Amino acid sequence: MAQALNAALRDEMRADPTVHLLGEDVGTLGGVFRITDGLAAEFGADRCLDTPLAEAGILGTAVGMAMYGLRPVVEMQFDAFAYPAMEQLVSHVAKMRNRTAGKLALPITVRIPYGGGIGGVEHHSDSSEAYYASTPGLHVVTPATVADAYGLLRASIASDDPVIFLEPKRLYWSKAELDTTAATEPIGRAVLRRAGRSAVLITYGPSLPVCLEAAEAAKAEGWDLAVLDLRSLVPFDDATVAEVVRSVGRAVVVHESTGFGGVGAEIAARVTERCFHHLAAPVLRVTGFDIPYPPPMLEHHHLPGVDRILDAVAKLQWED
């Protein structure tokens, strides 16, 4: 996946000279996860800019660059390091189009490696998607596959709106053949990764492989689980989600960030509002606990795993 992201950046920079990268360590080092590897060498230090270490400054500078017609791609290095830029994000990046009645758009992509499962120490494993998703004016996308890493990043950079591009860092090392000639999917569509008739697991990003594994394991219980990958949290694909839930009648939302006030709560509410009469059971959530992200030797207790997902599925009251 890391190479797919790198290829997406390279291809967008080749296609569009206004695409500029900036962030801490993105130049000579090629990023701490090597997502920008080789880009400074190919495109120069101006288009792949090593900045001073200050996230608000990085994003604020990107705002000004976008105002002058560039298409900045910002790297935030780690999830919890993005918080100093929150004011720039919420007060300016998200609102500029609205504040200026459409006269000034900010086509900025903010890449944020997020989530746990890689044994990172404190402040290296947060899942902050709910903050971004509840900020009007931002698109929030997160790939779970190598193909989406490439396609969604290209679509994000091409978007005329700001996009929060959340990279599930424990999937950086996931491998698959990449077809860079495939048509780029527009932002905002969920995709059914696995069909099933018993219940659907609704998920995104780092939890997708866990859900696919759970669906495989569920076969032993006689359950045929569908797995739906949201890919985009904003805009939210209400239509596809409702269609799948109505067809199976039972749903579990799975994500690793905290549950209270999280994206799963929003999804459960939307599904209930739209599909109440098609539901054979309440929509359940399997999420991380409502705790600060734990130290690495304890994180496996926090992250939703196959067993916890199957326990939730078992609660869906099988009567038919």
Added chain:
Amino acid sequence: MTVLDHRPTAPVPPWLPDATGPRTDPAPLLPDDAPYRVLGTPKLAEHDPELLRELYHRLVVGRRYNQQATTLTKQGRLAVYPSSTGQEACEVAAATVLREEDWLFPSYRDTLAVVGRGVDPLAALTLLRGNAHTGYDPVATRTAPLCTPLATQAPHAVGLAHAARLRGDRVVALAMLGDGGTSEGDFHEALNFAAVLNAPVVFLVQNNGYAISVPLTKQSAAPTLAHKAVGYGMPGRLVDGNDAVAVHQVLAEAVERARTGGGPTLVEALTYRLEAHTNADDATRYRVSEEVEAWREHDPVSLLERHLRAAGLLDDAAVARAAEDAEALAATMRAEFHAEPELDALSLFQHVYAEPTPQLREQAEQLAAELAAEAGA
């Protein structure tokens, strides 16, 4: 023995900067001890009389604009107005030193500077009237929206100036801040980025003495705010912010320096907010009238008029013309703002994204149905 008693015995490692290293010599970056002044000095004769009369004219019209806008808040026609009465010299100079292709990044108090850029004086008040956030086209006027969060527009100015330079354009960005804004993190990050990128930016701090009620002595322990520039590797300049000619000259030099590749400058203009922070604030709670009256003696408008008249550069006719234009503008403001604005409720959904999300489409339909029901009722 403490840590401080320890002295290294080994040679200084090569990565430690020394006197011969590449760092900038701080001496030329330091501001002068006294604020730069032109009025009351022989330097006034070096300035173009036409420019001086233009500055005077703009000061007079700007003062009247401030007064009329404040009156409109009392009549409920503007939601709020942060007056720049007393600070007009900074406002006027900020606009007159920029070329059309340059960009201004104003804070919420800088309506006069925005008007000085050529923005329609009524459109510049849209935010404060409350019917939209920004009433002008920031791209067409190269004037960023009036910025309400403190100092957050400063990094935008850096980014824009940096981008312009990358594209080979000789464009300068001027960011306007208050003394309170210099305590914000974004101010420091902007200065640091600007210096490191050698971006063609000028930062103008209008030090009017108070951040709402907090005086400068509780805001900063630095000798002057201009001193803050030195630590980032850019020059700091101190100027009398009520001396319109001095502010114009210092800013013009900083803009020229930026335009010719010399990098950023921080300018601190010492001025005073004669009115309260906004009409919603009671300034008598935190400052004494003697202080206000002392500053009235150093009012930028009367100061310039006095010195220009003494130098024979301003006559009664020019003074009368400025007063007439000021009254005409005030009359236009009254006429416009006493009319009810036309508002489109569905515009709420128009500019959130390039294309509304499915969720916003649903909510727009909901509001449209509510409006239709209201209209039918």
